[in-house]
Amino acid sequence: MNESSGRIIVLAGVAIVFVGLLVWSGALRWFGRLPGDIRIERDSVHVYIPLVSMLLVSVVLSLIMYLVNRFR
Numbered sequence: 001m002n003e004s005s006g007r008i009i010v011l012a013g014v015a016i017v018f019v020g021l022l023v024w025s026g027a028l029r030w031f032g033r034l035p036g037d038i039r040i041e042r043d044s045v046h047v048y049i050p051l052v053s054m055l056l057v058s059v060v061l062s063l064i065m066y067l068v069n070r071f072r
Contacts, residue, residue: 008068031053032048032050032053034050034052034053034056035052036051036052036055037049037050037051037052037053038050038051
């Protein structure tokens with residue numbers, strides 16, 4: 001591993017801690033309840049399919065990876 005790999009690992013760790021703090025504080029309470037997320041609740045069955053939430057995660061991660069590769 002070289003110096004840039006270590007820097008990337010540290011930045012990823014900081015990002016994970018930041019997202020963890022947001023989840024812990026309740027700032028991401030809206031995530032998973034977006035329009036387009038499928039939620040079926042019956043007496044004994046609960047089905048949850050987060051279509052729009054995972055699409056949003058995919059777009060954000062794709063944008064981050066594009067920017068990392070662009071400036072590398």
